[in-house]
Amino acid sequence: MSNSNERNVYFGPDSLKKYFDPDCQPPLPLVELPEHLNPFFHDGVRIYAKMMTMHPANNVKAMPAAKVNGRSALNMLESSVVPNKTNTIIEYSSGSTVISMSMIARVMHGVQDTRAFLSNKTSDAKLKLMQFFGLSITLFGGPSQPEPADERGGIQSARRMAKESDDIVNPNQYENNNNWQSHMRWTGPQIFKQLPEINVLCAGMGTSGTMTGLGTYFKGVKPSVVRLGVCTAPGDRVPGPRSFALMRPVEFPWKEAVDTIEEVGSSDSYTLSLKLCREGLVCGPSSGFNLQGLFQMLSKRKAEGKVSELAGPDGVTHCVFLCCDLPYQYIDEYFQKLGAAEFPAIRNERLTKVDLHRYDEAWERDALEVLPQVYGSPRPLAQTPLSEITLKPQHRVLDLRKPADFQAWHLPESINVPLSSLGPHTVSPFSDPAVLEAQWVELEQTFGDARLVSDLGSHHVLVVCYDGNTARVATSVLRAKGLDADSVRGGHHALRMYGIGSETTGPEVSVSADCPASKMPIASTVSVSAVPP
Structure with a gap:
């Protein structure tokens, strides 16, 4: 056993071959x-x-497939692989052997097609691992560890296929003495x-x-x-x-x-x-x-x-x-x-089943940045008369707060979509898993209505809540359903700082499954800058 590579470095065009060759490794x-x-x-x-x-292949089964005596020969492959003729390697293996073969067949012989024959009782994780390494998989019934000579099992099936085709090789780890x-x-x-x-x-x-x-x-x-x-x-x-x-x-x-x-x-x-x-x-x-x-x-x-x-x-x-x-x-x-x-318990394990969609910081918008994009006005919104503030075409504003809070103050032309899981004193969903679970489930149900989503689908949607956190969750849900949605960072509290909104005496506006957003009346507003103390 030679070992001249003390630095454990592999150079040159055949670096991968050397990397898999035990004679070149410490x-x-x-x-x-x-x-x-x-x-x-x-x-x-x-x-x-x-x-x-x-x-390099992370298991003991790589050794039988490695080089012999420093030549470009393989212990279990060289005896039967024919250069420029062998196209396929087939092996009955529970995982490690055939995965190692697939890597070494590519590295040493340029053979890309390695096929794994194995038991139908193989775990899903192992099947996915073999797929990950590019193996074609064929499953066989019967014992998970068949006797090598059993004609009904995958071991002999692989052997028969190799005998029937000149371009297929079955190294057969069970009978190959090079193993x-x-x-x-x-x-x-x-x-x-x-x-x-x-x-x-x-x-x-x-x-x-x-x-x-x-x-x-x-x-x-x-x-x-x-x-x-x-x-x-x-x-x-x-x-x-x-x-x-x-x-x-x-x-x-x-x-x-x-x-x-x-x-x-x-x-x-x-x-x-x-x-x-x-x-x-x-x-x-x-x-x-x-x-x-x-x-x-x-x-x-x-x-x-x-x-x-x-x-x-x-x-x-x-x-x-x-x-x-x-x-x-x-x-x-x-x-x-x-x-x-x-095994250590997982805290907040309930969250593994909810809040399943992605977030993006770009979807959480500062009020001064996003409001001019949603509302049309020649002047700063806080200084603009109500008559000059209108939603731009193809925009919707959804307010998730309680109807009474919405009636007292809201953005012009916004639509109330109140959540039963949200109130003015509800803690942040990101600090209480139970709140996040309840809000996410309710939001999934609310925005699971096909008519509502269809109506909103052609609009840019801006979502508002009390502190911005529930709106952030709602935006994640809406985005997952393919809608163009953003939330206001800081929510109602941030909007009050800019004096944007209204007290209203008009009818309560809310969305229900029987009344999609496109058919909702627009809440009347009386003042642009009137903000409750």
Whole structure:
């Protein structure tokens, strides 16, 4: 394993190829768990996480698809990809393998079309992740982890398609020996170079490629290393690994690569993964799965008084477990598996269902700026006789205040659209979530009337309230419905400062579902500058 790129910089026209080539990378980090994460620390045990998540593709499955011996060959792709002929890669994969293949196929071979065959029980988050990386997805029914030889499953369907077409390649991670041999080529030597004192190696068993390669490597270079394989508990499921029963048909020589096997459940896997993430080692559930398997083995040894038998000449037992992938695509599963008690509560969670539209500072207008655009007058509005103040064509002014307050004072020719959730002493919706919820729901209902929205649709709408905040929410709602709307910053309080408005003795003007704005009478006004004290 060469490593001449100490600066971790990748130059030139083939920079991306070098970036994905383990021979051009510094070793992936090996991080010791601090004492509070290691329950066996005082038993002379040191535990290290091999951060396979730090590979450019962010998961352990990228290694089988990387370059071999410094040449432009791929471990699982080169044996079957034909330059200028292969157009499509097809692989049955739960996510990490095929995502890594898609990236490396583009970078190394220029193959743009990678297709994922996978279970119809795959989570929506993982499906979207594969779509994000440009993968074409085909779903299959039946077991979420089909036996590799089952003709009814997606593994054999991918294999058949590749046999039927010369331009399709199916690397088949379940049968391709380049899968596990990649870990003999890179992962094993990296770990041994970083920690020659290693005494225990732990990895999960899925296709078994990782454990087969690592176990085979350490059997050759340091036979004293205890090789621990971890399988899922019967009837349980952790993304990636398999149950021991499902390992029987796997054709890799995994039985010769492990010394002992532990079975781990999903609850422990997600719990430990969450704990590692919160402590700074960001990793997915299969990483917590591997660590729990190691804990179980050490617990059994401790109960038998045999932990010290694992130690090396320095009297310390050095254990390495693999962190295989990241947690983000499994976020929903963490909440399902562990329950709400494991996660901080969200304050004001009621707001996740309301106030769903965007805001823009440009929609909240200063009165002196916006009123001349709405009203026509040759002089400043506060100095203009009432007869000379009229709404410009294609403008509407909506006042959300109570009818009595509207009657006492309002902008000329404005229309009252009173809200039951708004009063002169109502606190700002942005300081009380209950107020925001009530106002947003009412505004959605009010402006959900198709006739009203249709009438307003051809107008610029200016919205006024007591302090400007509810009008700001209303503007967000109106804009979401495609209307050209603004609000007055500071609302009625700001308008009073400029002496714009009127006392009225005319009829109350309000909008209802049976009386759209176009049919409303215009409130009579008697004075431009008369403002109540």
